[in-house]
Amino acid sequence: MSTSPLPRPTDLDAAARRSFLKKVAIGGAAVAIGTQVGPLRAFAQEGEGDDGTGTGDASGDGSAESPGEGGATSDTTTPGSESESEETVELTPDEQRVTFLAGIGLAAAAAYRAATGDEAPAGEGDDEGEGGAAEGGGGEEAPSSTTTLPPITVPPLAEPVVEVLRVFGSHHSQQAAALGGLLAAPVDAPNSTLVTEVRSALDGAADEAAVLTILRELEERIAATHLQAIADMEDVNDAKIVVTALPVTGQHAVVLGRIGATPTPLEELIPEEQGTEGALDEAAYPTEGTTSPEDTPGESDEDTNAGGEGADPDTSASGGEGDGTESSGGGATSGTDSGAGGASDPESEG
């Protein structure tokens, strides 16, 4: 239902975008997976060659590097390609939500890297300590370029726990890539507010149990966010990706609640219904690089990237493809309003 204040792209635009998106999605997924390859040697024997462009791959999907500080305002307008596009592409409400969710997913992936000590560039972080004693934050070690995060210290984690956390982090990266595939420009910047918040919490964590609790609460909030988004999204095809991500996020929460030394009661981890309480909303967790929706009636959402403000160059984006700027997420609080009815026409796109 297009009562949105924003003009929706025409069908032609949509068609063009879809085909473009396919390519972008592939690139995006490659990036997302690639970024996990470093730390995930155990899982991805084949993909070693991720090293998209040699930038610090372990730091991966941009996560960590840019949040916080300068990230939001670095005036980067698309490193590389079609950079003159300072004009921002206007996003539909669904696209704004997708952008927001992708940033959240990347932030979650970054949080897992911080927890496992994988923030440091590959090769350096590893020998750090088998126990996973994470000296997170690539402070000195990740000088990739733009911003660096202050180092954090995370308590040591048991190796099996680290293994699980790495898998979960990769899930978030891949979810974000899938979401990014719905957009003209993939999202490569994690939500910096969330990254900062979680890293800070991890930094103060006393022990493994505390780390697991922090991550579990993060998963619970993301699950709530997903369910909220499902109610708000108009296009069923956009919603489908969130629909398939949500259950896995919930599964993460269950596992995180149970693998520690003092398991959370199962009743708490398996509620009668998934709720939306605690959902993250864009007002509190703004997507960087947003431009007000009224700005430009952007039409060319093809190659022109949304004004990639917070995009961190490190992300090496899709190695050429969509090259990642961060597509904006409209300051418009997408958020939390019931959205309910949202009577989406199922045939959107049909």
Added chain:
Amino acid sequence: MAEIDPTAPIATPGVDRRGFLRLGATGAVAAAVLVACSDDETTPPSETGVTEPEPTETTFAPPQTTSPEDGAREDARVFRTARSIELAMVEVYGALLGGAGALALPGEVAYDEDARATLELLRDRHEAHADALVGLVSQAGGEPVNEANNGILEGVVTPQLQDLTTQRTVLQLARSLEDVAAGTYGWGAGQVTTASLRQGLMAIGAVTARHGAAVSLLLDPSGVDAARTPVLDTSGPARLPEHMLVGKGQDGGDTLAAPAEAPAEGEEGDEGESGADSGAPEPDSEG
């Protein structure tokens, strides 16, 4: 639209699912359970690329709905099926916990404390879901469904009863059933016509996926196999097949344990079951 194969990117070990995905849509559920109950822990190699039946169709394919009537019918079918699943799960857990009746296990299974508590909790949750779905079926414009899904009970569980003699085989069955239920919810959310229905469905479906993780943790406490893929698999083999969906005029007890015979030539099987359990339900198949 991004088309991702949820099973491809990261191959985490998964016994049941692997065998499950390899099989075609027909009989997939039963086959899954067979695998699940085999007590075979060896993990077949990656399944990437092996899933042949309609591999890309489901997860992100555009909806098939073509008219408001079709949409309404599909809404009802999804929710009625969901309730029949929940009713079936209640029966199954009751049996696994030692209940008598048609589904009674061949003997008493010795559960450890955690396993028993988990099975009891899941039974209770399914009861709550079944109750919640009464209202949701109505919201979706459907008539109430009061019978457990016969396809699940007769087609999937009953053939396995004799093998359910150990905690492990029971848990493997439970995990498979929860996965299939979650996959069916995820698929259904892509079929229904409004965002609020999607949300209502996934408020339950997401918890169902948690059930699977909880059971998996009993099988492998490390947790590494509990969340197997980045996104829920809703493809044909990972959800209930067509003949187990509750169409118009049916109740859960009317769902079939096996696909209906393909109509002989000349006959137009306009009843829909259309033999091939290809998964992708046709909206007007219940005409």
